[in-house]
Amino acid sequence: xxxxxxxxxxxxxxxxxxxxxxxxxxxxxxxxxxxxxxxxxxxxxxxxxxxxxxxxxxxxxxxxxxxxxxxxxxxxxxxxxxxxxxxxxxxxxxxxxxxxxxxxxxxxxxxxxxxxxxxxxxxxxxxxxxxxxxxxxxxxxxxxxxxxxxxxxxxxxxxxxxxxxxxxxxxxxxxxxxxxxxxxxxxxxxxxxxxxxxxxxxxxxxxxxxxxxxxxxxxxxxxxxxxxxxxxxxxxxxxxxxxxxxxxxxxxxxxxxxxxxxxxxxxxxxxxxxxxxxxxxxxxxxxxxxxxxxxxxxxxxxxxxxxxxxxxxxxxxxxxxxxxxxxxxxxxxxxxxxxxxxxxxxxxxxxxxxxxxxxxxxxxxxxxxxxxxxxxxxxxxxxxxxxxxxxxxxxxxxxxxxxxx
Amino acid sequence: xxxxxxxxxxxxxxxxxxxxxxxxxxxxxxxxxxxxxxxxxxxxxxxxxxxxxxxxxxxxxxxxxxxxxxxxxxxxxxxxxxxxxxxxxxxxxxxxxxxxxxxxxxxxxxxxxxxxxxxxxxxxxxxxxxxxxxxxxxxxxxxxxxxxxxxxxxxxxxxxxxxxxxxxxxxxxxxxxxxxxxxxxxxxxxxxxxxxxxxxxxxxxxxxxxxxxxxxxxxxxxxxxxxxxxxxxxxxxxxxxxxxxxxxxxxxxxxxxxxxxxxxxxxxxxxxxxxxxxxxxxxxxxxxxxxxxxxxxxxxxxxxxxxxxxxxxxxxxxxxxxxxxxxxxxxxxxxxxxxxxxxxxxxxxxxxxxxxxxxxxxxxxxxxxxxxxxxxxxxxxxxxxxxxxxxxxxxxxxxxxxxxx
Numbered sequence: 001x002x003x004x005x006x007x008x009x010x011x012x013x014x015x016x017x018x019x020x021x022x023x024x025x026x027x028x029x030x031x032x033x034x035x036x037x038x039x040x041x042x043x044x045x046x047x048x049x050x051x052x053x054x055x056x057x058x059x060x061x062x063x064x065x066x067x068x069x070x071x072x073x074x075x076x077x078x079x080x081x082x083x084x085x086x087x088x089x090x091x092x093x094x095x096x097x098x099x100x101x102x103x104x105x106x107x108x109x110x111x112x113x114x115x116x117x118x119x120x121x122x123x124x125x126x127x128x129x130x131x132x133x134x135x136x137x138x139x140x141x142x143x144x145x146x147x148x149x150x151x152x153x154x155x156x157x158x159x160x161x162x163x164x165x166x167x168x169x170x171x172x173x174x175x176x177x178x179x180x181x182x183x184x185x186x187x188x189x190x191x192x193x194x195x196x197x198x199x200x201x202x203x204x205x206x207x208x209x210x211x212x213x214x215x216x217x218x219x220x221x222x223x224x225x226x227x228x229x230x231x232x233x234x235x236x237x238x239x240x241x242x243x244x245x246x247x248x249x250x251x252x253x254x255x256x257x258x259x260x261x262x263x264x265x266x267x268x269x270x271x272x273x274x275x276x277x278x279x280x281x282x283x284x285x286x287x288x289x290x291x292x293x294x295x296x297x298x299x300x301x302x303x304x305x306x307x308x309x310x311x312x313x314x315x316x317x318x319x320x321x322x323x324x325x326x327x328x329x330x331x332x333x334x335x336x337x338x339x340x341x342x343x344x345x346x347x348x349x350x351x352x353x354x355x356x357x358x359x360x361x362x363x364x365x366x367x368x369x370x371x372x373x374x375x376x377x378x379x380x381x382x383x384x385x386x387x388x389x390x391x392x393x394x395x396x397x398x399x400x401x402x403x404x405x
Numbered sequence: 406x407x408x409x410x411x412x413x414x415x416x417x418x419x420x421x422x423x424x425x426x427x428x429x430x431x432x433x434x435x436x437x438x439x440x441x442x443x444x445x446x447x448x449x450x451x452x453x454x455x456x457x458x459x460x461x462x463x464x465x466x467x468x469x470x471x472x473x474x475x476x477x478x479x480x481x482x483x484x485x486x487x488x489x490x491x492x493x494x495x496x497x498x499x500x501x502x503x504x505x506x507x508x509x510x511x512x513x514x515x516x517x518x519x520x521x522x523x524x525x526x527x528x529x530x531x532x533x534x535x536x537x538x539x540x541x542x543x544x545x546x547x548x549x550x551x552x553x554x555x556x557x558x559x560x561x562x563x564x565x566x567x568x569x570x571x572x573x574x575x576x577x578x579x580x581x582x583x584x585x586x587x588x589x590x591x592x593x594x595x596x597x598x599x600x601x602x603x604x605x606x607x608x609x610x611x612x613x614x615x616x617x618x619x620x621x622x623x624x625x626x627x628x629x630x631x632x633x634x635x636x637x638x639x640x641x642x643x644x645x646x647x648x649x650x651x652x653x654x655x656x657x658x659x660x661x662x663x664x665x666x667x668x669x670x671x672x673x674x675x676x677x678x679x680x681x682x683x684x685x686x687x688x689x690x691x692x693x694x695x696x697x698x699x700x701x702x703x704x705x706x707x708x709x710x711x712x713x714x715x716x717x718x719x720x721x722x723x724x725x726x727x728x729x730x731x732x733x734x735x736x737x738x739x740x741x742x743x744x745x746x747x748x749x750x751x752x753x754x755x756x757x758x759x760x761x762x763x764x765x766x767x768x769x770x771x772x773x774x775x776x777x778x779x780x781x782x783x784x785x786x787x788x789x790x791x792x793x794x795x796x797x798x799x800x801x802x803x804x805x806x807x808x809x810x
Contacts, residue, residue: 001614002583002673003525008681015687043476053469056696057462063660064458070659071448106511106690113689114519117546120408137688141522178407209406254475255468256694268407276413282420283542284518285511289661289697291461 016372049307055298077104108245118276123178129159130373183215190335205239212240220249237263319385325396340385363398421777454712460703482509513650523681528583534564535778588620595740610644617645625654642668724790730801745790768803
């Protein structure tokens with residue numbers, strides 16, 4: 001008799017963005033005359049760079065001709081893309097990463113979600129709180145969650161509070177942990193981490209033989225002097241895996257391409273994690289579409305770089321407008337300088353969902369309740385900079401009109 | 406201290422196609438004057454249909470314009486593709502499958518490799534022998550393998566011998582099993598299964614509350630009156646998951662699109678596997694590239710259908726030439742009628758690898774040793790029909806010249 005994976009049953013049924021979508025739909029039906037401005041989900045809106053579109057069309061043409069057709073590609077990505085990544089994202093910045101330390105995939109969500117396959121079930125996982133829910137949910141599915149409690153979360157997960165008091169940075173856990181998820185610039189809080197602070201994590205991981213899973217999906221939004229890669233930090237090659245994505249960097253949320261870096265120096269009990277992940281990937285997938293990989297390669301062309309920098313500047317300008325507008329309207333707001341996310345404190349001690357309802361009802365603006373990211377997200381609210389400049393300005397005007405004291 | 410997943414260490418290091426590639430490279434270096442004809446890996450060679458190329462280029466253009474740009478898509482595929490699949494692959498053939506029972510993905514390898522995520526670790530898995538290695542390796546990684554023995558295989562896996570005596574069909578296991586992998590038309594043997602024979606498996610699974618994982622990646626090659634889908638069989642909706650792919654059907658091995666069907670009626674202990682897989686997919690991935698999904702949709706257009714039928718007929722003609730040529734040369738050959746694979750018995754009691762070496766050395770032809778697919782593959786050899794007509798004819802001529810008595 002088939003037995004299902006009972007860990008799935010333990011997961012709370014509802015999913016943050018599903019709940020939001022339902023409330024928005026209800027509001028839209030009740031108020032068809034109101035224009036809703038969505039600043040909830042972290043999804044880009046600017047089109048793909050022309051260089052990317054042209055590269056994909058050229059690749060599609062190649063696939064239509066016998067002479068240039070390509071069947072199965074290398075599971076971990078074509079050499080042309082792995083070389084371009086190693087050169088442009090690492091070597092050019094003085095970071096020693098080789099093409100065979102790069103694994104091309106269809107998304108950082110896939111990779112952060114599946115990386116646990118190569119770890120034993122009985123590792124202790126540490127996550128920031130608030131946090132991107134995928135890190136927790138995928139570990140719960142694998143049996144690393146324990147039991148769930150509304151007030152304290154999962155019994156086996158170590159939560160690292162990121163609050164106003166800690167400047168939204170996690171502190172080194174007091175109990176032993178084996179797998180540490182870090183995301184900087186952070187989702188949802190939008191804050192970055194300094195080299196000095198990150199060095200402490202690398203030192204801790206090396207000392208305790210823990211692995212850091214470093215999600216750098218938002219590194220392209222860094223404007224201050226902060227590390228873009230964890231491998232800028234001494235010792236990181238022996239303790240860290242880095243996840244990056246073209247999604248936010250180059251507008252690939254619907255095109256799907258990302259990569260994971262696992263240095264060959266990263267070994268535990270004499271076993272190379274690079275070799276384990278290679279085995280996992282070559283057994284469980286067949287690589288990313290050739291057409292998409294050519295599109296990703298074009299991101300590194302001069303034209304591609306120019307266009308993505310313009311797009312990122314556009315989103316960062318939106319973030320600035322949000323952060324400064326909210327502050328002027330009397331809110332306390334964080335993030336938005338090295339990130340497309342602004343993390344604001346709800347006024348008058350409202351809960352995150354109370355503020356969600358109020359904001360939607362009074363201004364027609366959709367954001368994301370901080371409590372959806374964890375217990376320490378309660379009392380906070382995330383707004384994203386991915387809407388148009390016009391909508392972003394209109395949203396801040398509406399907020400100002402309603403809230404300014 | 407991080408503990409790795411020890412199950413990975415149990416997996417034998419070498420991988421079938423890696424070994425083959427190494428031997429072929431050595432031969433090529435030693436005999437630069439000889440032309441090698443590759444009939445080993447099951448990879449297509451005909452270019453993508455024009456309709457698919459045009460659809461992908463149009464979609465790439467859409468992604469380059471703000472008005473038509475698409476960000477995150479639905480994790481399980483766009484409605485346009487799920488509808489097209491439900492209509493063309495199922496309803497049109499009188500099979501009741503709804504769009505929300507279809508999960509679009511980047512490959513059947515990904516789906517057959519990851520489906521085990523939703524099952525408990527302590528299920529007993531049954532596989533055909535010989536078999537596509539991914540079914541076994543992914544279960545070993547998940548802890549369902551037990552210990553490996555060169556002579557008997559994995560201690561916890563139930564092997565169902567598919568031999569000349571059984572017409573290469575598995576027999577119902579005598580011990581209880583929970584998860585049954587079936588692939589028809591079969592890889593590697595190329596044989597199909599009748600409705601009557603498949604009905605016995607469906608009845609068994611329903612009676613014992615087992616799940617059948619039905620890999621129908623080669624259904625487009627069926628020429629006789631055999632089931633294209635397991636859902637043609639009464640009772641399959643309550644016991645079977647079906648995997649299909651555009652890879653072999655439409656030349657998508659480098660373009661990457663496939664789908665998995667999980668009927669809502671498929672429930673165990675009151676839990677819907679459709680709901681579990683939906684949760685798994687929406688937590689661990691972000692869907693397939695929009696551009697690729699538009700390409701897959703175009704497979705169902707009249708022009709797309711015409712082109713893929715021509716390509717499949719071309720490959721099937723190659724298969725016929727291989728099967729008939731081998732038979733005329735004195736070999737015993739199976740498959741190749743409803744499949745791009747021909748499964749031949751090695752002559753004079755040679756082992757599969759002995760025959761591999763002889764064939765490469767004497768004729769320059771590369772095939773796949775049957776022993777690479779399992780203990781009962783020993784003494785057999787797989788040739789694929791995916792090369793060009795010219796190369797296929799040349800290969801059979803070389804074999805005939807060398808082997809005909």
